[in-house]
Amino acid sequence: MTDLKMAQSDQKQQMHHINHTDLEDFVRQILIANGTSSQNATIVSKCLVSADLRGVDTHGSNRIPSYMERIRQKCLDPSATPSLRQITPVVAQVDGHNGWGFVAAHKAMSRAIEMAQEFGMGMVSVKHSNHFGMSAWLVKQALDAGMMSLVFTNSSPALPAWGGKEKLMGVSPIACGAPSGNDSRSFILDMAPSVAARGKIYKALRRGEKIPVDWALDGEGKSTDDPAKALQGVMLPMGGPKGSALSIMMDVFSGVFSGAAFAGHVTNPYDPSKPADVGHFLVAIKPDLFMTMDEFKGRMDYLYKRVTESEKADGVEQIYFPGEIEQIMEERRLEEGIPLAEAEVAGLNKEADLVQVEHLKIQPA
Template sequence: MATPIEKQQPKPAAEEVPDRKLYVTAADAQAFAEGVLRGNGTPADHARTVAECLVAADLRGVDTHGVNRLPSYMARVRAGVLDAAAAPTLTQATPAAAQVDGRNTFGAVAGLAAVRAAVDMARVYGIGMVSVTHSNHFGMSAWLVQKALDEGMMSLVFTNSSPALPAWGARNKLLGVSPIACGAPGADDESPFILDMAPSVAARGKVYKAKRRGEKIPLDWALDAEGRPTDDPAAALEGVMLPMGGPKGSALSIMMDVFSGVFSGSAFAGHVTNPYDPSKPADAGHFLVAIKPDLFMSLADFRERMKYLYDRVVKESEPAAGVERIFFPGEIEQRTERERRSSGIPYVEAEVRALNEEANRVGASPIRVMEGSGESEEAGH
């Protein structure tokens, strides 16, 4: 049984603990997000899609792309720079290639339309490619990868994003912290291969999360506006994120811009609008490919080969000193999802308070927290 947080007895200011964990079931997080979205003029089907994308991120432990994104999304809707009601349109370029015009709606809505189109083409032609133009922040890339996996497909999912990284050797923001993601069915439906990573040392969303929670960040994540390493997330957001692997991370970010921005006709070369900036449309671009895994062999053979790869990586690799276990890409997030579906999604009190402020704006129901939330870790979480 869950209890609306607004019905809890208010604590004296001295007892407030902004970083205390409160737990929410996936179903309640979904219902809350849908309520806030619909209260801001989002059609029911769009609200369901966006909420599902955000909750999926929270379940997988990608808290930087979860329900806490709602306030920034809603600020853009209220400012009129994101069209919550727009329906994406599809234009077929060839039998196996198409473009989705997001028409400035939610990135998750445009991305879902794209992955569905790519899968439909791949069923017939073995491969389907979709470019997405005039879109917005589309949340966790792995959510779209999973949508392709649900249809038995391999996939590539690219996007560009607002300036955060310098070109290698420069100090000014130009390139996006744009994730590269891909997936393939595994030996069974419970063990797919899912890669979703940013080309920076850390995702920029982790810096926003640290700022929101009043936490420090590691000194190797970012530079401040003067080009100095910083552990202050606010200073990091005024400076630049650092690319992973030096020039390699920078080059990967440029690749994302080529395939997602240049190719789609969307903004590129530093002109995608930050999702926390409600001054103008984002004009982000995406690029998705769906591929049948049984193009060159039977599906059974493909899955057997994936099992062999998994076993070689996870079971037969010798752990280095201090390492207890080797993980396959996506496996840690899958474990986190199973755990959070059982124990709930953790949010801190400050985050719940900010989310409920969004609900209060539109008369939506507050987020519901699980009984026992806020107690010590030994009390059940």
């Protein structure tokens, strides 16, 4: 695992700020140099940098070294073209053919949106796919088309079933969204069923940081603040059996239902030994099925105000709508740049050296 071999320390590393367009172009060039078509490289790079902009650093451009290693080990086919099979007028399935999960999921959501525009809703299952990064970009794809959405995926083992001690279920994110009116921010929910996303453990390891002791257990089943030991153990589900049940739900809809791997057989994206066979489940829904769009958006505005203007608990300065903090972060990083740790910049530039791409441009401090 390439990025796990980086030198670690107990002190935080120096941070560099990168312009988002420079980072997107850099990632795109690396992808093309590693066998991805120009069109697909644009999709993948936009999705990764979108995560960086929203502050979801665990699913952004720092994933490039692990993805490229999977390509070099022939566990991910960067040139694969996903195929689509129409099942009913409102149901389709995409076969990712072990290509980019971003590309397969983008194709699936595009088709779901087309069906929803004609029939009110569209559902697409995806099999033989790979990690598609942050789920919120798919929610945003639907929002840009004026659609509500559900976005499910399964993932490699990280959580035990409630009462167990072995890695079995993934920390598979639950995501959904709905468009807002003129006076509120869109509803974007994207969360893992674990106390913290596993990507945050990898991020802490890269940056030489400790983790909270309630995130994971080490290989002996003990609490730990060491990310390396945490990766040898298991993540902890949020809400005990509730988080465990949600991770199983993701496996039912994304794995069992689609024909992809399930029940602990999805390969870790940092493991370059074999294909991942990830499954996804995507639904797009027209918001104006039961009322006009103006009525729907007005009701969303009212919900937003009721939530964010509700009475605050002691010590709370502001109440946020789901996804609002990430949207505020995106606005900030569009201006200030995307912060990457020194080890992350070094890892990306190492990939650039391998394919003779120019190093990242770093913004002046």
